[in-house]
Amino acid sequence: MTDPAPLQRWAVRIEYDGRDFVGWQRQTTGLSVQQVLEEAASRLASGRTVASITAGRTDAGVHATGQVAHLDFPAEVRLNASVVRDALNFHMKPHPVVVLDARSVDLSWNARFSAIRRAYRYRILNRRSPPALDDGRVWLVKRPLDAEAMGHAARYLLGRHDFTSFRASACQAKSPLRTLDRLDVSRSGEDIIIVAEARSFLHHQVRNMVGTLKLVGEGRWPPARVGEALAACDRRAAGPTSPPDGLYLTAVGYDPDPFVT
């Protein structure tokens, strides 16, 4: 038996435009962010395979301004933080994926399992005209939305609950229990911004919560019905899944945070 080749682990903070991809994870159906990142890393490692693990496996069409992943390079490749960032960015061109920051981490550190917080932002464009500048980046809702009512409804979801009603049928998590720490709704001109934070989320949880809050914003649901939908523990009791276009993974939290020195 031989020991595995020694590795060095790098944490990277990443921004991407989800429109061009089948999602984070490799698929046979098209290009993924993971493939773009790992192929660029492999170029840095003279063609050897470099595997990655990510904090959040975003769906097709979902964007990120603060995704985090780690990459395992062969130990003998000479790297530093600027080289990892700039060389990965060079090799990922022209794909809309960039590394914002890179940090050397211990092999015990894991982008997914060390994460203690995920933050998402969802952007609704609330007006009659479609977006000329932000097509694929927002959810266009033409009927006027009451952000205050949506914010009131959001409070029913805060805390530790069984989120079965807001969970995709394909969700592979063992438990439907999650603790939602933040779900804020605010209006800024024609934009409705929803910020969600938790240690972790179920599959489609943010998009299902947003799709449900939109029913409240339109006046079709009273805010209290969101609490009833949660209590029902039945996906059919909540609203539809909002499109991926408006969703951004904005931050992943660690303690200690390798990106804060």
Add this chain to the structure above:
Amino acid sequence: MTDPAPLQRWAVRIEYDGRDFVGWQRQTTGLSVQQVLEEAASRLASGRTVASITAGRTDAGVHATGQVAHLDFPAEVRLNASVVRDALNFHMKPHPVVVLDARSVDLSWNARFSAIRRAYRYRILNRRSPPALDDGRVWLVKRPLDAEAMGHAARYLLGRHDFTSFRASACQAKSPLRTLDRLDVSRSGEDIIIVAEARSFLHHQVRNMVGTLKLVGEGRWPPARVGEALAACDRRAAGPTSPPDGLYLTAVGYDPDPFVT
């Protein structure tokens, strides 16, 4: 001699992504925003020609979130504000141009000559990594910029001056005198936002001011040198023209404003 056909004039507020266009004005070299708008308007007028006049003839690559133009339709076409907005948006698809609002105006009202104020926003992305989400929408400046020094320098340009030093050689304005009412510089995270307001601007004036302020932000120019460049009345005394990517025409002011009812 016959009278010209009677017309009805509509003011439209427009958003567009400048990346796809040769600029506002029709050119033989490619597609312009004007052509997309006028061809859509012509469809509404059963194929008859509809001419437009705009408040700001933006250059290739420059964006707008609040451009204003007027369109002269034959008087007998039955129109109302929702029809003008929604039908133009339908016919302009899939081009990244949308009408946000439409208002019926007198034939004495002119989108260009009635305008008393133009507002532009310029967005610099100040970080090492290129933009994944905003390629073509920002000017990437990698060296750290001192926004405070830029704001101090900007004050030398406020007021009524001969702006020859900040004027494109191709500028067709009769006088180089302009009154700059606002030139604010602020930082928001990795963004440097510059807001400029005046009754009117010379050709490339905003981009030349931004290109000059960037030299101050990098520490290559002391702020006072911007005042000296202005006083020189010589284009070679000021800094280079910043790229169109970061520039947005955000608002055009009128008194009374047809869009404020």
